[in-house]
Amino acid sequence: MPHPEFSATFAAMNQADLDRLSSGIRDVHDFPKPGIIFKDITTVLSDPELFHLAISGLIETAGDVKIDKVIGIDARGFIFGAALADRIGAGFVPMRKKGKLPWQTIGKAFALEYGEDEIELHKDALHKGENVLLVDDLLATGGTAGAAVELISQLGANLIAVSFFIELEFLNGREKLGDDVRIEALLKY
Numbered sequence: 001m002p003h004p005e006f007s008a009t010f011a012a013m014n015q016a017d018l019d020r021l022s023s024g025i026r027d028v029h030d031f032p033k034p035g036i037i038f039k040d041i042t043t044v045l046s047d048p049e050l051f052h053l054a055i056s057g058l059i060e061t062a063g064d065v066k067i068d069k070v071i072g073i074d075a076r077g078f079i080f081g082a083a084l085a086d087r088i089g090a091g092f093v094p095m096r097k098k099g100k101l102p103w104q105t106i107g108k109a110f111a112l113e114y115g116e117d118e119i120e121l122h123k124d125a126l127h128k129g130e131n132v133l134l135v136d137d138l139l140a141t142g143g144t145a146g147a148a149v150e151l152i153s154q155l156g157a158n159l160i161a162v163s164f165f166i167e168l169e170f171l172n173g174r175e176k177l178g179d180d181v182r183i184e185a186l187l188k189y
């Protein structure tokens with residue numbers, strides 16, 4: 001497996017720790033479709049030290065800014081986002097797949113690396129001017145995060161950064177998020 005590049009943003013993290021995190025990810029070939037190498041992060045989550053390290057790395061993306069709410073994207077973004085929110089004393093907001101949120105929503109359809117989907121946010125989940133951090137496990141083509149950024153902007157929240165555990169750089173997902181959004185990724189492949 002090629003050695004991943006680490007973002008300068010995470011300089012406070014020990015290189016050996018980052019290497020351990022990278023080794024903890026399991027590559028699953030041809031899942032969920034032929035040709036896709038799926039980055040399986042369940043092997044990181046099930047290891048208490050690696051899970052703690054992953055959250056510590058993601059916390060650095062917020063810097064010194066007081067974050068009011070962390071938004072996690074359905075479904076693996078919930079795991080990282082909720083743990084991060086609790087550690088920094090922020091609230092947690094789920095950005096869910098269509099039809100899952102019970103109250104009034106705003107929604108946005110997007111194309112995936114493998115398929116199509118739509119995500120939704122409760123209309124009152126974020127307030128104008130609140131400092132928010134968007135979190136997901138992985139940036140691939142950027143369709144999901146791009147739609148999420150648009151919904152956050154519709155509600156008038158102040159998006160401090162979009163933070164991923166993993167970025168697949170060769171898919172150029174950053175381009176779909178716009179130039180005025182700070183994008184951070186702990187591990188880049």
Ligand code: AMP
Nearest residue numbers: 037038039113138139140141142143144
């Ligand atoms: P995208 O919208 O293409 O950036 O896809 C990002 C979403 O799809 C994330 O929520 C990931 O959980 C998932 N995803 C896409 N590609 C992969 C991959 N190769 N390995 C693991 N998860 C992936």
